Amino acid sequence: MTTAHVAILDDEPEIRKILSQALQEAGFQTSSYARATEFEAALRRFTPDVCLVDLGLPDRDGLALVHRLALESGATIIIISGRAQVQDRVTGLELGADDYITKPFDPAEVVARIRARLRKPVAQGSASPQIARFNEWVARFDRYVLIDDQGQETPFSHAEGEVLRLFLESPKRLISRTQMLDALGGSAGESFDRAMDVRISRLRTKLGEDPRNPRLIKTIYGAGYIFLGDVGWT
Template structure:
C-alpha cells in the first residue's frame, strides 16, 4: 500500500510525457503514462487515478470529448495540459468539466503546484474523515461516490469539479461567497475562464438539484456580490 497519489498522464509526445512523469515522481507522486486515449480508457477499468493530466491533441480521440467523459464518469481531478493558447479553448475545457488548464510549454514547478492545489482537500474536510456525506433539503451528497441522491432515492453522478463547488457551499451554508473567495477556496488561474467555469458548474448543480433556473431556492445569486447556499446541513 502507498499513500502517494496516482497521476495518469495522457500525452502522445514521448519527450513531454517523460518530463512530466519524472517531474511528478521526483515530487512524490506515482505516475502511469499513456500515449493514446484507447490505452488510457482501457486502463481506467483497472486503476483509479487521483488526477488525470490530459493533452487535447491526441492522435486517436478528441481530447475535449475525453475530458467531458472523465468529468461525468470519474472522480479524479482533471487538468488539461495543452499547446492550445486561445482563451476559448481554456474556457471550453473548463466548461466541459476540467479542473484546471496548463498551457505548453510549462515550468515543471508550475505543474507540481497546480496539481497539488487540485488535490488539496478543503480545510473544513480535514476536521474529520467521516465528513463525506451531507444531507440538505431532502437531498444527500455522497463525496466518496461523487453522487447526489434525491429525496425519492434517485442517484445522479457529479463530476470532481461539481463536487468541489457543492462542497464549498455545504461547508459555508447561509454565507455569501464572493468570486474572490471562490478562487481562494477552489484555486485556479482566475480571470474570465474561472468565472465562466464557475457559472457553468453552478448551473449544472442547480439542474441536478431540480432548481428552477429563474428562481433557485438553494443556490441563490446575489447579483454583483456572489452566491449563497440556503439550507440546513447535516454531516455524517
C-alpha cells in the first residue's frame, strides 16, 4: 500500500516541526510550507492525500485557499487554526474542509483524525467504480464533478464526495447518523452532525434541490437520510 502524503501549511516553524515529526513517526510522508505561495507551487507538481491548512497565513486568506482546494483538489482538507469560535468552524466546513482542529492540539489527535479521514476514501484505485448515473445526473469521482443533462459541470469537494458516494452506494435505504459516522470516520457529537448537515446542504444545492422539499436526498427526522434516485455505476 502506498504511504499517504500529508502537506502541512503553517507559518509557525515549531508547529510544522511538531506535526511533521508526529506524522512521520506514524508512517506518513510529509512536506511542509510556511507560505501559501510555496504550497500552491508544490501542488502544481503533485497532489497530497491530506492538506493541513492554517487559516492565519501571512500571504493569503486561509479560508479562500481552503475553498479553492475543495473545488480543485481531491485531497482531504483539515483546517488547523487558533480560531476557536463556532462560526469559524462552520465557515470552514461550509467552504469544503473535511475537518477542523483548534490550536493548541495534541499531535496524537491530529494523527488519529487523519487516519479516520483516510479510512474510507472516496475512491481507492481502479477497483472502485468511478462514474455513477442517477436521474438526469452523472457523478464522476475521478474528476470530482457532477454533470447535468445539458453537460454543465459542477465541482464537488472530497468531503462532499464522501457523503455523495455513501448515498449512491445505498440508494433507497435509510442511512442513519451512526452508519454515516462508521462509514466516514470522525468523532460523534455536535461537530460531526454539523459537518454532515453542511455537506448534505451543499450537495442538495449542487443538485438543484428545493431545500424545503428535496426529491433526491430526503431527511427522515430522528432517523437519518434516504437517497431516492435510481443509480447505475460504471
